[in-house]
Amino acid sequence: MKTTIKEVALKANVSIATVSLVLNKNTRISPQTRETVLKAARKLNYYPSRSARALVSKQTGNLGFVLTKDHFLRTEPFYTKIFLGTEIEANNKDYYVFLTVMNSVYNESDSLPRFVLEKNIDGIIIAGKVADAFLVKLKKYNIPIVLIDYIPKKGDYSIVIMDNIQGSISAVEYFIKLGHKNIAFIAGDISHPSISERLRGYKLALKRNKIMLNNSLILTKYSSPNRTNGYKAAEHLLSISKKISAVFCCNDAMALGLIDCLKDKKPSLLKKISIIGFDDIEEDTRVSPTLSTVKVNKIDLGVEAVKLLVNNIKGKNITNKKIIIPTELILRESTRNNGKYNLN
Amino acid sequence: MKTTIKEVALKANVSIATVSLVLNKNTRISPQTRETVLKAARKLNYYPSRSARALVSKQTGNLGFVLTKDHFLRTEPFYTKIFLGTEIEANNKDYYVFLTVMNSVYNESDSLPRFVLEKNIDGIIIAGKVADAFLVKLKKYNIPIVLIDYIPKKGDYSIVIMDNIQGSISAVEYFIKLGHKNIAFIAGDISHPSISERLRGYKLALKRNKIMLNNSLILTKYSSPNRTNGYKAAEHLLSISKKISAVFCCNDAMALGLIDCLKDKKPSLLKKISIIGFDDIEEDTRVSPTLSTVKVNKIDLGVEAVKLLVNNIKGKNITNKKIIIPTELILRESTRNNGKYNLN
DNA sequence: GTGAAAGCGCTAACAT
DNA sequence: ATGTTAGCGCTTTCAC
Numbered sequence: 250m251k252t253t254i255k256e257v258a259l260k261a262n263v264s265i266a267t268v269s270l271v272l273n274k275n276t277r278i279s280p281q282t283r284e285t286v287l288k289a290a291r292k293l294n295y296y297p298s299r300s301a302r303a304l305v306s307k308q309t310g311n312l313g314f315v316l317t318k319d320h321f322l323r324t325e326p327f328y329t330k331i332f333l334g335t336e337i338e339a340n341n342k343d344y345y346v347f348l349t350v351m352n353s354v355y356n357e358s359d360s361l362p363r364f365v366l367e368k369n370i371d372g373i374i375i376a377g378k379v380a381d382a383f384l385v386k387l388k389k390y391n392i393p394i395v396l397i398d399y400i401p402k403k404g405d406y407s408i409v410i411m412d413n414i415q416g417s418i419s420a421v422e423y424f425i426k427l428g429h430k431n432i433a434f435i436a437g438d439i440s441h442p443s444i445s446e447r448l449r450g451y452k453l454a455l456k457r458n459k460i461m462l463n464n465s466l467i468l469t470k471y472s473s474p475n476r477t478n479g480y481k482a483a484e485h486l487l488s489i490s491k492k493i494s495a496v497f498c499c500n501d502a503m504a505l506g507l508i509d510c511l512k513d514k515k516p517s518l519l520k521k522i523s524i525i526g527f528d529d530i531e532e533d534t535r536v537s538p539t540l541s542t543v544k545v546n547k548i549d550l551g552v553e554a555v556k557l558l559v560n561n562i563k564g565k566n567i568t569n570k571k572i573i574i575p576t577e578l579i580l581r582e583s584t585r586n587n588g589k590y591n592l593n
Numbered sequence: 594m595k596t597t598i599k600e601v602a603l604k605a606n607v608s609i610a611t612v613s614l615v616l617n618k619n620t621r622i623s624p625q626t627r628e629t630v631l632k633a634a635r636k637l638n639y640y641p642s643r644s645a646r647a648l649v650s651k652q653t654g655n656l657g658f659v660l661t662k663d664h665f666l667r668t669e670p671f672y673t674k675i676f677l678g679t680e681i682e683a684n685n686k687d688y689y690v691f692l693t694v695m696n697s698v699y700n701e702s703d704s705l706p707r708f709v710l711e712k713n714i715d716g717i718i719i720a721g722k723v724a725d726a727f728l729v730k731l732k733k734y735n736i737p738i739v740l741i742d743y744i745p746k747k748g749d750y751s752i753v754i755m756d757n758i759q760g761s762i763s764a765v766e767y768f769i770k771l772g773h774k775n776i777a778f779i780a781g782d783i784s785h786p787s788i789s790e791r792l793r794g795y796k797l798a799l800k801r802n803k804i805m806l807n808n809s810l811i812l813t814k815y816s817s818p819n820r821t822n823g824y825k826a827a828e829h830l831l832s833i834s835k836k837i838s839a840v841f842c843c844n845d846a847m848a849l850g851l852i853d854c855l856k857d858k859k860p861s862l863l864k865k866i867s868i869i870g871f872d873d874i875e876e877d878t879r880v881s882p883t884l885s886t887v888k889v890n891k892i893d894l895g896v897e898a899v900k901l902l903v904n905n906i907k908g909k910n911i912t913n914k915k916i917i918i919p920t921e922l923i924l925r926e927s928t929r930n931n932g933k934y935n936l937n
Numbered sequence: 938g939t940g941a942a943a944g945c946g947c948t949a950a951c952a953t
Numbered sequence: 954a955t956g957t958t959a960g961c962g963c964t965t966t967c968a969c
Contacts, residue, residue, distance in 0.1 A: 369689065
């Protein structure tokens with residue numbers, strides 16, 4: 250049988266109220282009794298009952314974490330790392346996290362996660378792009394929400410995102426520093442806020458450095474920013490016969506596709522042009538040349554989301570807040586070249 | 594405010610006891626009152642409070658799912674799919690699942706997952722190989738445990754595993770049916786039960802078909818069964834100048850490494866020898882030749898684990914049970930060849 | 938077949 | 954500074 254507050258009170262020779270007060274860090278208890286109680290609790294291996302606490306406090310102590318199936322099962326463990334971050338911080342803050350996976354497409358008539366219906370959570374974290382209909386439906390439940398890595402077009406939310414713009418600027422400005430002037434940008438799904446911000450960063454960096462924007466060097470017609478589409482984008486770049494000496498890719502997957510294509514079609518070019526991706530995935534260091542990239546600390550995204558969410562739950566920050574996680578430019582072999590050569 | 598049982602009772606003109614009885618599917622309530630109560634509950638959007646129920650019933654309604662960090666963050670979403678299965682079945686059985694990730698190395702002095710210490714779960718699922726010290730420590734808590742994809746050397750546990758032996762036999766016998774006689778086996782980490790069972794299946798299939806075992810065709814010295822070690826194993830196979838016309842790999846990762854190596858060293862051989870892997874990972878259909886493999890239904894592993902665990906919790910199956918999930922041989926391009934050619 | 942009431946372990950208001 | 958006590962929402966025993 251589990252130890253209860255009663256037994257602790259008995260052992261410490263105080264009332265159960267005193268034990269409760271001590272455990273909830275109430276200051277009006279004398280340091281002496283505090284110690285006695287704590288010692289008794291430790292000795293009895295006492296952990297307060299979550300259910301009893303929840304029942305009286307109207308707080309479950311649980312957080313919900315929502316992910317689409319696509320995102321959860323992605324080969325690259327991007328979202329799983331974010332989840333790991335939430336787990337770590339939830340532990341610190343004494344919360345539990347329920348992870349739930351929903352279908353990637355959401356219809357108006359689809360139900361909400363069970364923990365929402367049953368009100369078995371105090372707040373909810375949603376990572377990655379989800380259907381707007383889902384968010385609208387969810388909002389009615391008046392549960393604190395924090396979004397990670399996605400900014401919906403409509404509605405006001407607490408959000409944790411990475412610094413896509415600054416990350417892109419640092420990549421493109423590094424190219425410029427190396428001497429590159431003809432820098433291409435390849436992307437997929439430009440409707441995704443993160444991707445469009447990376448394009449914005451690319452443009453800003455060029456502008457800031459007084460380099461004329463050349464729209465024919467910007468390829469964003471691909472639906473999904475994956476390796477196959479990176480390959481296709483590279484084929485296109487090779488075909489347009491422009492001077493291109495560097496390519497900034499909206500993510501590492503596309504950059505890897507680009508490298509695949511050059512290996513197949515013009516291996517000599519790999520020593521001549523420079524490439525930077527975005528994300529810092531494992532494959533970056535296995536491919537040859539190893540891929541320079543803009544690194545995102547995924548754990549931090551999760552950690553900050555929990556901090557923000559718990560603040561919202563506790564009512565500290567009623568207004569919605571946007572937290573931006575900084576990125577870091579990681580230089581590897583794919584940026585050894587200085588702009589003297591180009592794709593033609 | 595959340596609807597309570599009181600309000601439902603009021604609306605249905607019955608006592609709260611009756612509502613409770615109806616909700617717990619007690620049969621001594623008349624069908625009429627049953628209907629009235631259910632209708633009232635539906636109308637009021639009533640969901641029983643988990644905390645109140647847990648408090649009185651001494652059951653949290655939660656399950657714990659433990660994974661090492663290595664397993665959780667693996668590029669191939671093997672364990673995440675298993676988790677998905679547990680989520681699905683937990684939903685059916687009205688349980689919630691806490692996913693927790695622990696360090697891959699476990700020291701005696703390391704603590705147990707918080708949900709164990711706080712007794713905030715009714716049962717626990719552990720997927721993949723974990724430290725024995727961890728299991729020993731956990732057993733003391735007398736929580737029902739189900740292991741997935743791992744059989745500890747010591748101790749008695751409820752276990753859900755895939756049919757490694759039958760899967761391996763079907764692969765090797767398919768080779769034999771094609772006309773292959775010189776079939777190599779490559780593996781890593783033979784100390785892992787799953788891997789050693791696959792070796793056993795390989796040996797059994799040969800024996801059954803009266804093919805002499807040739808130990809020089811069995812390569813198991815590699816630590817981890819990954820792509821790089823598959824490449825190394827292939828290099829070794831190429832060097833030993835034996836007649837080898839088919840290779841059974843302990844998993845798809847090593848098989849992919851084998852294909853990588855052949856592509857680099859002797860591309861012509863890819864059309865001549867046959868290869869079968871194990872797992873059915875996504876990359877199998879992207880590589881050329883597409884890889885034949887023994888498919889494992891990961892979702893099922895999770896589903897069956899929850900079924901078994903819930904039975905254990907409810908006290909239906911006191912004895913520990915071993916559930917074996919069948920595998921399926923998936924034939925693709927890598928098994929088009931008939932044993933006429935070999936690595937030399 | 939249904940209801941009254943005790944009590945699960947805890948928090949918090951109030952009393953001392 | 955510490956104790957008494959009501960009550961959170963539910964299940965379950967016992968009465969009717």
